[in-house]
Amino acid sequence: MGAVSTVPAAVRLIGIRDTPLSIDEVFAAVRDPAAGGVCLFVGVVRDHDGSRDVTALEYSSHPSAADRLTEVATAVSTVDDVIAVAAVHRVGPLAVGDLAVVCAVAAGHRPAAFAACRRFIDELKDQVPVWKHETFLDGDATWVGL
Template identity: 50%
Template sequence: MTVDEVSAVVATDQDGAVVTFAGVVRDHDGGKGVTALDYERHPSAGDVIAEVARTVADAHPDVRIAVLHRVGSLGIGDVALAAAVSSSHRAQAFAACGALVDLVKERVPIWKHQRFADGTDEWVAAL
């Protein structure tokens, strides 16, 4: 699913704002060139991301939310995290989208395996 697709899930004719976020795979991390990246998830990740979305929706009752974190092999420039929040007003949509991305990064059990240009690799939480 792309950012445009998550945006289409939440947008209605009543909305004055649709805020989106694309977490994109970059070509470096910690001063090292990244050549490949794989995301893996715990079996509970789908339930956790749904709970995160509900938590944000409860805190921001006038918004609609769609969010997806991809797993598997991704290339440089690919979208790993796609999120969209719609609302009648932009302030609500921006606040909810920021909270959504932060909570996904904090709570959803997804890890990335990065391979570097120097031949090393590492596993890290997908923060």
């Protein structure tokens, strides 16, 4: 029989979705009366990558992506002064201006919220198997994050 995994109460919302993301939903998930600071990171699809115009973008994920995101969130939730964490990542075709990822950390104080949110998004990008496929104006395309 496999080990039973429990998610800490501080991990309030995790998702890999093919539907539009909501900043309000993620913010609401981490609101807490003990939190003196909430830091949000919102990744938005831009119209270029470097000097190249982007005409299409699509995110794909491995079936383990939600589990890996939960692991990253759990690790961040154990940092001193962190009260709550939440993150959602979009998959599928996205347009310029669409939200690609939203993550939030609530902490007792501002410095901890900023530091933990920075760690959260950096580790999410490094460890969660979500890949971006960009198509450029010249017809060339590339994968990012493989």
